[in-house]
Amino acid sequence: MLKLSGVSVAYGSYLALQDIHLEVAPGELVVLLGANGAGKSTLFKTISGLLKPVRGTIEFKGRNITRLPPHKTVALGLAHCLEGRALFPEMTVYKNLWLGAYTRRRDKQGFRKRLAWVYELFPVLREKEMVPVGALSGGQQQMVAIARALLSEPDLLLLDDPSSGLAPLVVQPVFQTIKTINEAGTTILLAEQNAHQALQIAHRGYVLANGRVVLADTSERLASHEGVKKAYIG
Numbered sequence: 001m002l003k004l005s006g007v008s009v010a011y012g013s014y015l016a017l018q019d020i021h022l023e024v025a026p027g028e029l030v031v032l033l034g035a036n037g038a039g040k041s042t043l044f045k046t047i048s049g050l051l052k053p054v055r056g057t058i059e060f061k062g063r064n065i066t067r068l069p070p071h072k073t074v075a076l077g078l079a080h081c082l083e084g085r086a087l088f089p090e091m092t093v094y095k096n097l098w099l100g101a102y103t104r105r106r107d108k109q110g111f112r113k114r115l116a117w118v119y120e121l122f123p124v125l126r127e128k129e130m131v132p133v134g135a136l137s138g139g140q141q142q143m144v145a146i147a148r149a150l151l152s153e154p155d156l157l158l159l160d161d162p163s164s165g166l167a168p169l170v171v172q173p174v175f176q177t178i179k180t181i182n183e184a185g186t187t188i189l190l191a192e193q194n195a196h197q198a199l200q201i202a203h204r205g206y207v208l209a210n211g212r213v214v215l216a217d218t219s220e221r222l223a224s225h226e227g228v229k230k231a232y233i234g
Contacts, residue, residue, distance in 0.1 A: 001026045001156055001187050002047070007056030009039075009046050016042045017211045020056065024156065024189050029182040031198040031219065032191045033232055034208035040191040041083050043208070044158045047189075048080035049073045061155065075103045079154035083161045083191075085145040089134030093125055093144055096133050100148030111151070118147040121177055139170035143177075150181065157181070159190045163197065175201055195232035199223040207232075 002024040009017040017039050024030045034040050045051045047058060049070040058066045065073055087096055101111045119126040122143040133144055142162055149157055163171045179201040182188050192198035199205060199219045207215035222228050
């Protein structure tokens with residue numbers, strides 16, 4: 001579904017990503033591990049079209065999307081849930097969610113069906129649909145961010161560090177929901193610092209360090225890898 005071949009990205013003279021090769025097959029849940037500054041968010045922004053690579057190609061469902069702008073990648077079925085959530089705090093939960101369905105706005109029946117599904121995933125959002133997002137807890141805001149991305153009906157969902165800043169009691173339910181979304185048919189590429197939780201639900205993983213992929217393997221092998229345990233699990 002997704003294939004990156006030799007992708008490099010620069011901020012001015014600084015090369016943030018170097019020769020990235022990465023693949024995600026339909027139906028997979030693949031995790032991208034790495035410390036702060038490793039290049040995870042840069043990679044996701046490049047895939048979704050917010051940044052352009054200086055070298056390499058990105059293919060999505062067999063189509064070259066290397067130079068496509070973000071609104072066209074969304075229309076093709078690729079949704080990006082950004083680190084930090086990027087919500088509109090003064091707008092209600094419902095309006096934030098509606099924005100996620102903008103590319104499908106003419107399909108009102110489809111929107112209602114999809115909205116009912118995300119409300120099943122996150123029942124608290126139905127209760128708070130008329131509440132401004134800024135009044136929600138951090139965990140509830142993360143639910144809105146994921147639900148908004150799902151309302152574009154993506155084939156591939158990019159989740160950038162969804163557990164960041166959440167209370168420990170909220171983290172486990174978020175990961176369980178991510179697993180449920182994947183099992184329902186959405187392919188997921190997940191960037192996470194919480195390696196222990198992420199590897200429990202992922203099929204495969206890549207480790208990113210200093211803008212390079214330094215390791216790629218099954219989640220089981222990565223979880224038992226001494227270097228991964230020392231750097232990311234403890």
